[in-house]
Amino acid sequence: MKVKLEQVNKSFPKGKTDSLHVLHDIDLQIEAGEFVSLLGPSGCGKSTILNLIAGLDSPTSGEVYVNDKKVKGPGTDRVVVFQQGGLFPWMNVMDNVTYGLLLKKMSKKEAEKKAMEGLRMVHLGNFALAFPHELSGGMQQRVAIARALVMDPDVLLMDEPFAALDEQTRLILHQELQEIWQKTGKTILFITHNIREALTLSERVLLMSTRPGAIKKSFRVQAARPRNPSDSVIVDLETRVMKELEEEMEKVLKEEFGDDYRLKTSAVRDRDRDYMGDHI
Amino acid sequence: MIVIVTIWEIISKTNLFPTFMFPPLLIPNDPGGVTVLSTLVNGLISGQILGATGMTLGRLLLGFSIAVILGLIFGYLIARYKWVDDTLGFFVTALQSIPSIVWFPLAIVWFGLGNVAILFIVTIGATWTMTVNASTGFKNVPNLYLNAARTLGSSGTHLVRTVILPASVPHIISGLRVAWAFAWRAIMAGELLGGNGGLGYLLDMGRSLQSMDLVLSIMIVIGIIGTIMDNQVFLRMERSVARKWGVGT
Ligand SMILES: Nc1ncnc2c1ncn2[C@@H]1O[C@H](COP(=O)(O)OP(=O)(O)OP(=O)(O)O)[C@@H](O)[C@H]1O
Ligand SMILES: [Mg+2]
Numbered sequence: 416m417k418v419k420l421e422q423v424n425k426s427f428p429k430g431k432t433d434s435l436h437v438l439h440d441i442d443l444q445i446e447a448g449e450f451v452s453l454l455g456p457s458g459c460g461k462s463t464i465l466n467l468i469a470g471l472d473s474p475t476s477g478e479v480y481v482n483d484k485k486v487k488g489p490g491t492d493r494v495v496v497f498q499q500g501g502l503f504p505w506m507n508v509m510d511n512v513t514y515g516l517l518l519k520k521m522s523k524k525e526a527e528k529k530a531m532e533g534l535r536m537v538h539l540g541n542f543a544l545a546f547p548h549e550l551s552g553g554m555q556q557r558v559a560i561a562r563a564l565v566m567d568p569d570v571l572l573m574d575e576p577f578a579a580l581d582e583q584t585r586l587i588l589h590q591e592l593q594e595i596w597q598k599t600g601k602t603i604l605f606i607t608h609n610i611r612e613a614l615t616l617s618e619r620v621l622l623m624s625t626r627p628g629a630i631k632k633s634f635r636v637q638a639a640r641p642r643n644p645s646d647s648v649i650v651d652l653e654t655r656v657m658k659e660l661e662e663e664m665e666k667v668l669k670e671e672f673g674d675d676y677r678l679k680t681s682a683v684r685d686r687d688r689d690y691m692g693d694h695i
Numbered sequence: 696m697i698v699i700v701t702i703w704e705i706i707s708k709t710n711l712f713p714t715f716m717f718p719p720l721l722i723p724n725d726p727g728g729v730t731v732l733s734t735l736v737n738g739l740i741s742g743q744i745l746g747a748t749g750m751t752l753g754r755l756l757l758g759f760s761i762a763v764i765l766g767l768i769f770g771y772l773i774a775r776y777k778w779v780d781d782t783l784g785f786f787v788t789a790l791q792s793i794p795s796i797v798w799f800p801l802a803i804v805w806f807g808l809g810n811v812a813i814l815f816i817v818t819i820g821a822t823w824t825m826t827v828n829a830s831t832g833f834k835n836v837p838n839l840y841l842n843a844a845r846t847l848g849s850s851g852t853h854l855v856r857t858v859i860l861p862a863s864v865p866h867i868i869s870g871l872r873v874a875w876a877f878a879w880r881a882i883m884a885g886e887l888l889g890g891n892g893g894l895g896y897l898l899d900m901g902r903s904l905q906s907m908d909l910v911l912s913i914m915i916v917i918g919i920i921g922t923i924m925d926n927q928v929f930l931r932m933e934r935s936v937a938r939k940w941g942v943g944t
Contacts, residue, residue: 471842489845501843504940505861514857515847548939566847 416483417570417602418445418468423477425463437463439627441477448600452613452620454656456667460628461606462498465572468604469495481570491515494568496576498606500559502547508534509543512562519566533561536591553580557588564595570602577612589615593641610656614649615642622656624663626670632659718908735912744897748916751882751893754810758817759878763871765818766825771855773826774833787826795820795877796884813885813893820881821874828870832863865936872929879921 425438437460445451453461466472467479470489479486481493494515502511509530516526534540537557547555556579563571577585593616596603607613613620614636624631634656638648700720706712707719714724720731738744773784795816802812836859844858886895894913901909 466842469842469846471845489842489848491846491848493846495842495846497839497843499839501839503840503843503858503861505864514844514849518848518853546939562847 416444417447417449417481418604419443419478419480419483420464420467421478421480423464423467423474423479425460425467425472426475436627438474439629441628441630443621443630445602445604447602449619450596450603450605450617452605452607452617453623454607454610454613454620454660455623455628456625456660456663457608458667459623459625459663461623462574463628465495465574465604465606468570469493469572471495491519491566492568493570493572494563494566496556496559496563496571496573498574498576498578500552500555502555502559502562504547507544507546508539508550508558511547511558512565515562515566529565530561533565534558536564536595537561537588553584556580557584560588567599568601570604572604574606575608576605578608585612590641592616597640610653610660611644611649614638614652614656615644620652620656622659622663625667631663715905716907718906718911720911729906729908731908731911731915734906734908735915738909738912744894744912744916747892747894747897747913748920751886751895752920754814754893755817755878755882758814758882759821759875761814762818762821762825762874762878765822766870766874767829767867769822769826770829770831771833773830780830784830787823791823791827795881796888799885799888808889809891813882813889813891816885817878817881821878824877825870825874828866828873829863832866832870833859835866836862865933865940868929868932868936872925872933875924875929876921879924883917 420441420443423438423441423443424436426434426436429435441464443464453464455461463472467474468481468486470486470493481490502508503514506514509527512530512533513523513526516529517523521529531540531543534543537560539554539557539561542550542554542558547558550558556576560573560576563573577588580588589612592603595601603617605613605616618636620634620636621630622632622634623629634652636649636652638646642649703720704722707714707717708724710724711717714728718729718731718734723730723733735744769783769787772779773787774780798819799812799816802815806812806815840858840862841854844854849857882893883895883898886893887899888895890896890899894917898910898913901907901913
């Protein structure tokens, strides 16, 4: 088993005495070479799970294993593509991408060659000398992806990497990510809000419930590759996942607005009725 | 600017005040008389003003550099260790509010009247703001950068050098700017009282010789240097960093 979470709980301190229970009894297993998506409403704890696997945070209770070893801190066998990119603005694109390679004691020449390959893969070969602030948000995100890929990690942890991209670029990168995965056999944990994205890319989709976050359901996607979003298997799964997710969203909204939630929806209806009445 | 100069000239020529108290800027009041401009030019040519400026700037740079290094070190320790923050950090805020010239009597007793005492005033005047700014910068390094660097394999001094320091640069530059202003004020006060060469000393000499043309010349030099440093050096640095780091505009 490449990645394994056992009975993981995570709470964040809230105020002086209180604490926020974010993850509840998470059991999760990812096999070597598997592509798994984590799907769930905003704030359910997806990024928190990823941070635990990356070793950037430690669980309140339970254990996290990668390669059957307990995770004690960050390591270059697990590289993260962060939700907000996380490029260093004081370095140009090339220096950003070679940052980790040079730390691996690779020679500068070799690192730059490898970085160039990575940049070409995300179609940014001409921007090696640009600074992050000179790139669009989507381009920055692609640099961040290149920076992670060139590290050639065992496990690639991706936190909504394509959320900020336009539809076309996203589709291209979906293709590329699938190719990279098929070619290299990396283990990928992919976080997303987007049901279709999860279904097109992964072999398994884990649906999370919220407050506290837990794995609610697991769907296996048995569609042929390269995936086609209009594949009947995917379309069918999409409706099923959507239904589960809607239930979850309803729960979140109810919690957020309390009893007001019902009141508000009915108020909208009432207003609609009044509005129509005026014109009849 | 022109208006001020004109008004000055007119007042000077009304003989409301004696010429030595209110010297003309450009046009002499009586043939062959002094003007601020001629004193300035002569002073620069003869090397009197130029030499004093060099002396002041030399001291200033030395004191300022020491202050910056101390400020960065203190700032790092404060940001890194909670107990340093609770002790030194608290103390620094108090020290910061003491005008540095207040230290002068102590400095004279400790180091004698001379170069070292002036240097001490300059350093102590700039160190505390630098410390406060540096520690703010170090404390506010975004977690995202730290996490990204750590997952790519960075730690320890490499992390400090490649991420923590550069990420704090915007705060460090505004620290440099304020620290420079403090150092600049401190050295003038120190030289005025310290009597050991430099622009401040020359000012005091101008006062005792009752030659306000010299005093005004020096004030002009001080104003020009101050403006150049602030606008050309620090403000530019601040702007380009703000653009690149993606803060502000
Ligand atoms: N460092 C922290 N301190 C306190 N609370 C935190 C911290 N990190 C996350 N949380 C809380 O934990 C919960 C889950 O956060 P997390 O970032 O994992 O959500 P997410 O599922 O990734 O959401 P999104 O899809 O919006 O990115 C949120 O309610 C958040 O407020
Ligand atoms: Mg998140």
